[in-house]
Amino acid sequence: GAGVSQSPSNKVTEKGKDVELRCDPISGHTALYWYRQSLGQGLEFLIYFQGNSAPDKSGLPSDRFSAERTGGSVSTLTIQRTQQEDSAVYLCASSLVGAVTEAFFGQGTRLTVV
Amino acid sequence: AQTVTQSQPEMSVQEAETVTLSCTYDTSENNYYLFWYKQPPSRQMILVIRQEAYKQQNATENRFSVNFQKAAKSFSLKISDSQLGDTAMYFCAFTNQGAQKLVFGQGTRLTINP
Numbered sequence: 241g242a243g244v245s246q247s248p249s250n251k252v253t254e255k256g257k258d259v260e261l262r263c264d265p266i267s268g269h270t271a272l273y274w275y276r277q278s279l280g281q282g283l284e285f286l287i288y289f290q291g292n293s294a295p296d297k298s299g300l301p302s303d304r305f306s307a308e309r310t311g312g313s314v315s316t317l318t319i320q321r322t323q324q325e326d327s328a329v330y331l332c333a334s335s336l337v338g339a340v341t342e343a344f345f346g347q348g349t350r351l352t353v354v
Numbered sequence: 355a356q357t358v359t360q361s362q363p364e365m366s367v368q369e370a371e372t373v374t375l376s377c378t379y380d381t382s383e384n385n386y387y388l389f390w391y392k393q394p395p396s397r398q399m400i401l402v403i404r405q406e407a408y409k410q411q412n413a414t415e416n417r418f419s420v421n422f423q424k425a426a427k428s429f430s431l432k433i434s435d436s437q438l439g440d441t442a443m444y445f446c447a448f449t450n451q452g453a454q455k456l457v458f459g460q461g462t463r464l465t466i467n468p
Contacts, residue, residue, distance in 0.1 A: 282458035
């Protein structure tokens, strides 16, 4: 696609429910990143995928968070048993291999846990 | 650990004025990249300008320029002839050469008044 696409744009969920957030990277981009932006804060790194290599999961805040990337393209971020502190904007970015300096961001998913 | 600090939570100027946003960072590395990103209400992070630490010359992009002071670990953004469309959140970010994570500051909310 022309840009990084994320869905849904907004998601409201009840505390304790599971949610899935989707990211479609730019075609040909092998690197994919997830960031979290809590209210009034900067972006916090969550996870990084590069091709078929093992992902860098060092930023995931708890074992309730997981992510996968199927076929080296689309990625899904899953949050299990959501808590109110999970409310944030979740941003995805993609780039060519080893080029975080050239990363392009999507418009994010605003997650609200009520 | 690398950190990025933006000391101005909010700034407001009149259209056509010049405004400078401050950023300091902390790293023990010698080779790295610094960025300024713009985040309008659409939430998409847009790269405004990038500076490689090994370059002494300050980067410029049209009305946007930086003042990079490596010894002081300072990286300010100057916006000249500010326009209403410059109204947004601005984030300073950093990454070490070869790393795949961007470290962000907490942002400065800039308002350009007509």
